[in-house]
Amino acid sequence: MIEQLKIGKLRWFHIAVANDENINFLKDNFDFHPLDIEDCQSKVQRPKIDTYDDYRFMILHFPYFDKAFKFVKTKEVKIFWGRDYVITLGTHWVISSLFKKTKKDADIDVDELANTSDVLLYSILDSLIGESLKLFTLISDNLDHISREMFDKKAEKTIERISITRKNLILLNTAFKPQIRLFQKFESGVIKGFTPGLEDYWGNILDSYRKVWDSIEDYQELIQGFSQTFDSLQANKTNEIMKVLTVFSTILLPLTFITGLFGMNVDLPLGENPLGFTFLIAFMVTLIAVLLFYFKRRRWI
Structure with missing residues (x-):
């Protein structure tokens, strides 16, 4: 099904699914x-823009949060636009929502500039980027959880959060980085639309992308710092455990030797003495106390 909307002389076609019928329409x-x-029939394409005399064709990726798997995924949006039309292809809910809102407000009188394909394209892109920015609230919340859990005993949960956040930031990086270069061409005038004087509009889109990029870099540095801190904490905990185990081993070693020695079937001093067992226990307890005092004095425990 192809949704159609007319705003003055401007036409907007929205195609959710690129099936044979809709492709034949194009x-x-x-x-x-x-x-x-x-390209419209292919599911995975790199972000790009192709320019022709009478139209432009753009492919962009916009991330969304998959609550079921806790990972960020991307939806591909493809856009044709000419002097008096815009065609959007994709299942992103932001476009569907904007289409319905624009259709509802289509009868409202607006200035001539607002009824141009470039301004409509700007509105679509601005809405998509605005939705993408909401992801950083989720990532920020996740980083807050990590900062609190690092000092708890929930190591597995913290490792999971760090891994998920890192993967999400890598995906955001992959999605937005090539698109920044695209809109730099718009701002510089290398690529132009069909309406003159819209450099500020494209500059605003580029600013939004740069804001996203700055947030990605900041969060990547933050998660890297959290990861290093967490690794240090885990290494310190491991060292503490190994220290305790080493102390136990050091204490048990002479005790094991003594009990093994007196357990042999040979004549030994105190072997026949009725107080021999009591003396042996007292000696072993004293040895433990001396070793513990020595370790404490050396600040090993």
Whole structure:
């Protein structure tokens, strides 16, 4: 199903699924390059923009949070726009929501500039980036959990949170980095739309992308610091455990030797003495006390 909306002379077509019927609609009604049509049918493409005399074709990725798996995933959005039309392809709910809102407000009188394809494209992109920025609230909350849990005994939970956050930041990095270069071309005028004087609009989109990029870099540094701190804490805990085990081993070694020696079937001093066993126990207890005092004096425990 193709949703259609007309705003003055501007037409907006929204295609959720690129099935054969919808692809044939594009072929029959627009003179798009065959490779662009082919890209519409492919599910995974790198972000890019192709420019032609009478239209532009753009592929972008926008992340969303998958609550079931706790990971960030991306939805691909493909956009054709010409002088008097915009065609969006994709299942991103932000586009569907904006389409319904625009359709509801279509009868409201607006200035001529607002009824241009470039301004509509700006509104779509601004809404998509705004939704993407909400992800950083979730990542920030996750980092707060990590900072609190690091000093608890929930090592497995903390490791899981650190791993998930790192993976999400890597995916965000992969999604947004190539798109920044795209919109730098818009701001610099290397790529132009169909409405003059919109450099500030494209600059605003680029600023939003830079804000996202700065947040990604800040969070990557923060999670790296948390990871190193957590590793140090775990190493310190391991050292403490090994220290206790070493002390126990050191204490038990002479005791094991003494009990083994007196357990042999040979004549030994005090072997026949009725107080021999009592003396042996007292000696072993004294030895333990001396070793503990020595370890404490050396600050090993």
